[in-house]
Amino acid sequence: xxxxxxxxxxxxxxxxxxxxxxxxxxxxxxxxxxxxxxxxxxxxxxxxxxxxxxxxxxxxxxxxxxxxxxxxxxxxxxxxxxxxxxxxxxxxxxxxxxxxxxxxxxxxxxxxxxxxxxxxxxxxxxxxxxxxxxxxxxxxxxxxxxxxxxxxxxxxxxxxxxxxxxxxxxxxxxxxxxxxxxxxxxxxxxxxxxxxxxxxxxxxxxxxxxxxxxxxxxxxxxxxxxxxxxxxxxxxxxxxxxxxxxxxxxxxxxxxxxxxxxxxxxxxxxxxxxxxxxxxxxxxxxxxxxxxxxxxxxxxxxxxxxxxxxxxxxxxxxxxxxxxxxxxxxxxxxxxxxxxxxxxxxxxxxxxxxxxxxxxxxxxxxxxxxxxxxxxxxxxxxxxxxxxxxxxxxxxxxxxxxxxxxxxxxxxxxxxxxxxxxxxxxxxxxxxxxxxxxxxxxxxxxxxxxxxxxxxxxxxxxxxxxxxxxxxxxxxxxxxxxxxxxxxxxxxxxxxxxxxxxxxxxxxxxxxxxxxxxxxxxxxxxxxxx
DNA sequence: ATTATTGTTGAGTTG
DNA sequence: GCAACTCAACAATAA
Numbered sequence: 001x002x003x004x005x006x007x008x009x010x011x012x013x014x015x016x017x018x019x020x021x022x023x024x025x026x027x028x029x030x031x032x033x034x035x036x037x038x039x040x041x042x043x044x045x046x047x048x049x050x051x052x053x054x055x056x057x058x059x060x061x062x063x064x065x066x067x068x069x070x071x072x073x074x075x076x077x078x079x080x081x082x083x084x085x086x087x088x089x090x091x092x093x094x095x096x097x098x099x100x101x102x103x104x105x106x107x108x109x110x111x112x113x114x115x116x117x118x119x120x121x122x123x124x125x126x127x128x129x130x131x132x133x134x135x136x137x138x139x140x141x142x143x144x145x146x147x148x149x150x151x152x153x154x155x156x157x158x159x160x161x162x163x164x165x166x167x168x169x170x171x172x173x174x175x176x177x178x179x180x181x182x183x184x185x186x187x188x189x190x191x192x193x194x195x196x197x198x199x200x201x202x203x204x205x206x207x208x209x210x211x212x213x214x215x216x217x218x219x220x221x222x223x224x225x226x227x228x229x230x231x232x233x234x235x236x237x238x239x240x241x242x243x244x245x246x247x248x249x250x251x252x253x254x255x256x257x258x259x260x261x262x263x264x265x266x267x268x269x270x271x272x273x274x275x276x277x278x279x280x281x282x283x284x285x286x287x288x289x290x291x292x293x294x295x296x297x298x299x300x301x302x303x304x305x306x307x308x309x310x311x312x313x314x315x316x317x318x319x320x321x322x323x324x325x326x327x328x329x330x331x332x333x334x335x336x337x338x339x340x341x342x343x344x345x346x347x348x349x350x351x352x353x354x355x356x357x358x359x360x361x362x363x364x365x366x367x368x369x370x371x372x373x374x375x376x377x378x379x380x381x382x383x384x385x386x387x388x389x390x391x392x393x394x395x396x397x398x399x400x401x402x403x404x405x406x407x408x409x410x411x412x413x414x415x416x417x418x419x420x421x422x423x424x425x426x427x428x429x430x431x432x433x434x435x436x437x438x439x440x441x442x443x444x445x446x447x448x449x450x451x452x453x454x455x456x457x458x459x460x461x462x463x464x465x466x467x468x469x470x471x472x473x474x475x476x477x478x479x480x481x482x483x484x485x486x487x488x489x490x491x492x493x494x495x496x497x498x499x500x501x502x503x504x505x506x507x508x509x510x511x512x513x514x515x516x517x518x519x520x521x522x523x524x525x526x527x528x529x530x
Numbered sequence: 531a532t533t534a535t536t537g538t539t540g541a542g543t544t545g
Numbered sequence: 546g547c548a549a550c551t552c553a554a555c556a557a558t559a560a
Contacts (some may be wrong), residue, residue, distance in 0.1 A: 339531090347532085392560080393532045400532095461534085466560050535555075537557075 003076055003094035004032045004165040005292050006087065011098045012130060012235035013058040014193055015158035017064045018098035019128035022156050029094055030165035032060035032087065033066050035059055037077040042178035044106055046365035046373070048185035050335045052175050053371050057191030058236050065193065071164035080110055080115045097514070099130040099235075102283040102374045105290065107522050112364030130275045131239045133283050140280075140489055147276055151243040160442065188295060188369055189230050196231030200242060203228070204249035211264035217404040218327060221338030226268060229336070231273070236388040243272050245300075265491045279374030281486045289377045294388025296475050300465065306355040313452055315363040315413075318443070320451035322426060324348055326414035333414075335369035340404075343383050344395040350384035351394045351468075352453050357384040362481070385466050388479040389487055392466050394459050401427040417448050436472070453509035 006022040013035075015021060024031050042052060063073035076083040087093060101107050111127075117127040129135065130151035134143070134469060175181075181267045187194065203211075203226040214224035229238040253261035282288050292298055305311075313319055317328035327345055331337040342364070347361035361380035365371045375514070378387075385392035405411055408426040412419040418426060420440035425432035429453050430444060437444070444450045469475060 343532095391532080394560095395532060396534095463533090465559060470560090531556085533560090535557100537554085539553105541553090542551085545548095 003299065003490055004030070004087075004167075005029045005090035005094055006084070006096045007031060007033045007490065008084075008096055008098040009033065009035045009062065010098060010101050010235075010421065011058075011103070011233065011478070012238075013055070013062045014238065015062065015069070016188040017155040017158065017238040017241050018158065019130075020126070021158060022100055023128065024095070024097040025125060025159045025162055027095065029163070030092065030167040031071045032070060032093075032167050033062075033063075033162075033163045034074055034083075034087070035073060036080050036083050037075070037173050037178070038079070038080055038110070040079065040106065042106060042180060045362040046160045046371055046376075048366035048371075049175050049180040050176070050185045050367075051368045051371055053188065054191035054335075054412055055234060056172060057195075058193070058234055061192035061194060061493075063169075065158070066162065069158065069160060069162045072169060074167050075170050075172055078171070078179070080114055084114065084117070085121075087167070088121060089298045090148060091167060093121075095124040095126060097126050097128070100127045100133070100135050101147050102131075102133055102279050104373050105286050106463050108286050130235070133276055133279050135283065137280065139286055140485070140487065142272070143277070143280065143489065145272065147379065150167050151240050151272075153240065155241055155244065157239070167456055184348060185333060185369070186257060187337050189227060189335060191230070191234070191236065193236045196228065196237040198229060199227045200237060203268075204245060206250075208264050209258075209261050211241060212260075212267050214342045215338060217410075218338055218341050219410045222334070227336065229372070233370045233372040239272060240482055243269065246272070275375060277488060278378045279372070281378045282374035284485065288381060290328075290374065292386040293486075294386060294475070295476055296329065296388065296469055296472065297386040297479065300469065301350075301354055301356045304359045306359065308355070308359075309516075310353050310452065311349075311355060311359055311363065311404050313449070314345075314353060314355075314360065314365075314388075318449045319348070319398045320430070320449040321348075321420055322356045322408075322411045322429065322448075323405060323454070324417050326405075326411045329414040330410075335367065337368075340500070341400075343379070343393065343399065344400055346380055346383040348397055350457040352397075352455050353391075354458070354462060357381060357386065387482065387486075388475065389483045392463070396459065397455060400429050408479075415448070417427075418442065419446050 005027045007021050007024045012018060012020070021033075036131065041047065059073060059075070073407075077088075084093065084096070096114075101111060115125055115372050120312075129150070133144065162512065189199075207223055208222075208226065209224075211226075214220035226242075228237060228242060231243065232239060246265050250262050250265040250269065253259075253265060262270050272514060278435040285293075312349075317332070318326040319325055324345065327337055327341045331345075346357070346360065347363065348353045351355050351483065357380045361377060364380075365376055368376070381387050382390045401411070405427075406423070408421075408423050411426055418429060420438070421432065421442065422436065423428060424441075425436055428451075429437065432440075432442075444449055
């Protein structure tokens with residue numbers, strides 16, 4: 001059938017290692033690379049200006065990379081079916097190539113609607129798996145080896161030329177068009193392929209040396225972690241590229257006798273695996289976004305209330321727990337927080353504040369530049385202990401503070417109103433003698449909030465309620481089914497020390513920049529769009 | 531990849 | 546010289 005082949009970009013904003021692009025190019029037909037700004041998508045509570053800005057930067061670079069190959073990105077704004085219908089009317093679409101997006105219910109429904117529409121219109125819709133996540137998975141058995149095989153497959157280098165469908169590009173919409181007002185995120189990570197590759201390179205070559213030791217404290221994590229998360233979330237770097245580059249870096253560090261670095265990268269590689277393991281959960285069960293995975297927890301916490309002042313205090317960083325507040329304020333300003341502190345903030349909302357996880361998860365999502373539905377909701381539920389299959393983890397915000405920020409440097413940076421307090425009182429200012437507080441110019445409830453709960457009592461209360469539920473006989477039966485559906489099969493299975501077979505390096509295109517050691521990543525030359 | 535509690539061990543101190 | 550004791554560090558365990 002004649003007509004153009006649309007490459008519908010969603011959360012895969014790159015040209016390299018892009019299965020849909022390769023499939024479209026292989027057709028030999030004119031190519032129409034398309035990104036649709038969908039108002040309904042940006043109106044979702046999880047989505048925010050910082051993600052929009054990141055995507056926009058990624059799209060500008062994607063456009064340049066596509067233009068360099070002869071077929072620039074076409075931007076459209078509107079409902080996906082409307083946009084595709086219009087293109088079909090004018091150009092005639094032979095096929096639509098996209099990736100299988102594991103997203104919120106909204107994108108799942110949208111993709112199904114587009115699928116129906118395409119079928120009716122006689123258009124072939126070809127969706128490619130991404131991240132080694134499997135669609136319509138029957139059983140979790142053998143998942144890990146399937147995933148690893150996916151990661152080992154050779155990366156695809158984008159063709160140097162693409163036949164253009166010659167469709168006029170539209171301007172980028174403004175964030176205001178979607179009700180996305182200003183967002184105070186001065187330290188947001190920059191979007192785009194170049195930034196993503198640079199994250200990967202600097203992490204694997206330099207920053208990741210003490211990753212294992214430094215990932216837990218927000219003081220060190222910002223530098224010692226890969227910071228690849230927004231790039232993986234929006235696909236500016238593929239999971240496979242990251243995995244293969246990490247394997248190479250690990251081998252290299254081991255060869256050089258840098259055991260700490262090699263172990264750190266090993267730990268990073270295992271996190272890439274868990275990353276996808278969690279996305280698979282949402283892929284298998286979209287209701288994880290909206291309902292307790294284990295129904296025994298329904299009704300355990302009060303129904304969510306949008307205007308609950310505790311929710312606002314929590315998300316705005318004025319709980320009265322300095323370390324927690326520092327984490328929230330840092331997150332707001334940077335769009336990123338290390339994994340452990342994400343867990344702590346979520347656990348505090350769910351356990352100490354006894355809030356249903358849904359609204360806290362939504363608010364948190366909007367603050368994450370790297371919001372990834374398949375990571376976010378399964379973890380929100382895990383930290384809230386509503387999965388039934390994970391041991392409840394109730395973090396003590398004061399203990400974490402003392403452990404992760406003993407000198408209070410992180411607190412002083414983000415909660416400057418407390419900076420005059422001596423280290424020993426910084427973690428729990430309500431315990432400080434009145435004279436010490438007075439000397440530091442602190443009046444609890446005025447210059448800084450009084451802690452909003454007695455965290456020890458609240459934790460104990462949450463613990464006893466949750467464990468009372470778990471003792472019920474029906475709990476275990478249901479939990480077993482959940483474990484069968486979603487649980488990892490990996491525990492007890494020893495790691496195989498098998499190393500990646502040496503890969504034949506694909507010929508680098510003329511515009512590739514060679515990294516200082518071979519990570520096997522193809523990087524676009526800094527694109528000066530023409 | 532939590533926390534608080536309880537138990538164990540061993541070094542160091544005391545009488 | 547040694548029993549008795551304290552304390553820190555670490556492991557196991559229940560919730």
